Amino acid sequence: MMVTGKTKVCGLIGDPVEHSLSPCLQNAAFKHYGLDFIYVAFRVKQENLRDAIQGLRSLGIHGLNVTMPHKINVIQYLDDLDATAKIIGSVNTILNRNGKLIGYTTDGAGALKALRYHGVDPSGKKIVILGAGGASRSVSLTLAKEAKELVILNRTLSKAERLAEELKALYEYGTVIKADELNSQNVKREMADANILINATSIGMRPNDGSTPIDSALLRSDLVVFDLVYEPLETRLLIEAKKRRATTIDGLTMLVFQGAVSFEIWTGRTAPFKVMMKAAYKSIGFNK
Ligand SMILES: NC(=O)c1ccc[n+]([C@@H]2O[C@H](COP(=O)([O-])OP(=O)(O)OC[C@H]3O[C@@H](n4cnc5c(N)ncnc54)[C@H](OP(=O)(O)O)[C@@H]3O)[C@@H](O)[C@H]2O)c1
CATH class of the missing domain: 3.40.50.720 (NAD(P)-binding Rossmann-like Domain)
Structure with missing residues (x-):
C-alpha cells in the first residue's frame, strides 16, 4: 500500500483498540480495490472524545469506526444520524461527508x-x-x-x-x-x-x-x-x-460483515467480503 499526499484516512476510536481486527480487514479491502485509503487505530480515552472528534473535523479524516466506550457518548458531537442509529441510540461508524459528520450503526x-x-x-x-x-x-x-x-x-x-x-x-x-x-x-x-x-x-x-x-x-x-x-x-x-x-x-462472521457495511459507507463500493474474512481469520492465526 502506497501512502500518498491524497490518501484518505479512516480509523477506529475506542479504549482499548490494540486488539482490534478492523485495521487488518479494512486495509485488506482497500488494497483489494487499489483504493488510496488507509485505516489506523486511535486509542482515545473517555475524557478526550470531544477533542478527538474535533480533530477528525480539523484533519479531514474520512471515516471512523467507534467502539467501547464511545458508542453512545459520541452522538452529541455528530451533525446527523441515520435512521437506525437514531432509534438504537448508538453509533459504530462515522462518515465525514464534506465536513458534516454522520453516524451509523452497522451491527x-x-x-x-x-x-x-x-x-x-x-x-x-x-x-x-x-x-x-x-x-x-x-x-x-x-x-x-x-x-x-x-x-x-x-x-x-x-x-x-x-x-x-x-x-x-x-x-x-x-x-x-x-x-x-x-x-x-x-x-x-x-x-x-x-x-x-x-x-x-x-x-x-x-x-x-x-x-x-x-x-x-x-x-x-x-x-x-x-x-x-x-x-x-x-x-x-x-x-x-x-x-x-x-x-x-460465529461472531467473527458478523464482525466482518458489520465492517463490510462500514467500508461501503466510506467508499461507496461493494465490500470484498471474502477478502476481509480471510484477513480477519489470518490475523487470529486461522487460515481460511
Ligand atoms: N460479532 C460482532 O460483530 C459483535 C458486535 C457487537 C457486540 N458483540 C459481542 O456481543 C456481546 C454483547 O456486547 P454488547 O455491546 O451488547 O454489550 P453490553 O451492551 O454491555 O450488553 C451486555 C449484555 O450481556 C448481558 N450479560 C452480561 N453478563 C451476563 C451474565 N453473567 N449473565 C447474563 N447476562 C449477562 C447483559 O445483561 P444485563 O442487561 O442484565 O446486564 C447485557 O444484556 C459481547 O460479547 C460483544 O463482544 C459482537
Whole structure:
C-alpha cells in the first residue's frame, strides 16, 4: 500500500483498540480495490472524545469506526444520524461527508448479512435472542422486521421489556415481540419451538470462555445457533451446538460483515467480503 499526499484516512476510536481486527480487514479491502485509503487505530480515552472528534473535523479524516466506550457518548458531537442509529441510540461508524459528520450503526445489518451468508433466512422464523445490551438492540431492531416471532431474554428483565416495548411502538411488522427474564425455565420454554438462537450477551467471552448461556440439552440439529461473541472464535455454546449438529454462525462472521457495511459507507463500493474474512481469520492465526 502506497501512502500518498491524497490518501484518505479512516480509523477506529475506542479504549482499548490494540486488539482490534478492523485495521487488518479494512486495509485488506482497500488494497483489494487499489483504493488510496488507509485505516489506523486511535486509542482515545473517555475524557478526550470531544477533542478527538474535533480533530477528525480539523484533519479531514474520512471515516471512523467507534467502539467501547464511545458508542453512545459520541452522538452529541455528530451533525446527523441515520435512521437506525437514531432509534438504537448508538453509533459504530462515522462518515465525514464534506465536513458534516454522520453516524451509523452497522451491527444489525452485519448480523442479517451473516445469517444470509450461511443460507439462513430469518423471515417467518421464531428467533430467541439472549441479551438486551447494545448489540442486542441493533440486531433485534433489524430482525424484528424479518422474523415471525422475536423473544428477548435478559438477566435484567426491565431492559428486555423496554427494548420489546420500543420495537412494538416503532413498527407494526406483525412480528410477535416478547420479553422475559433470562433464566433456565424461560429459556427451556422458548427454545422448544425456536428456529434461531442468538447469544447477544457477553456470556462465553474470554476470560469466561468456560461459560455458556444455555443448557446443551436444549440444542437441536434443526436449530441455527448464532453467537455474537468472537473471542474465542469457537465459544462453548458453538462447540456444544456443533456436537448436536445445529447450524452454527460465529461472531467473527458478523464482525466482518458489520465492517463490510462500514467500508461501503466510506467508499461507496461493494465490500470484498471474502477478502476481509480471510484477513480477519489470518490475523487470529486461522487460515481460511
Ligand atoms: N460479532 C460482532 O460483530 C459483535 C458486535 C457487537 C457486540 N458483540 C459481542 O456481543 C456481546 C454483547 O456486547 P454488547 O455491546 O451488547 O454489550 P453490553 O451492551 O454491555 O450488553 C451486555 C449484555 O450481556 C448481558 N450479560 C452480561 N453478563 C451476563 C451474565 N453473567 N449473565 C447474563 N447476562 C449477562 C447483559 O445483561 P444485563 O442487561 O442484565 O446486564 C447485557 O444484556 C459481547 O460479547 C460483544 O463482544 C459482537
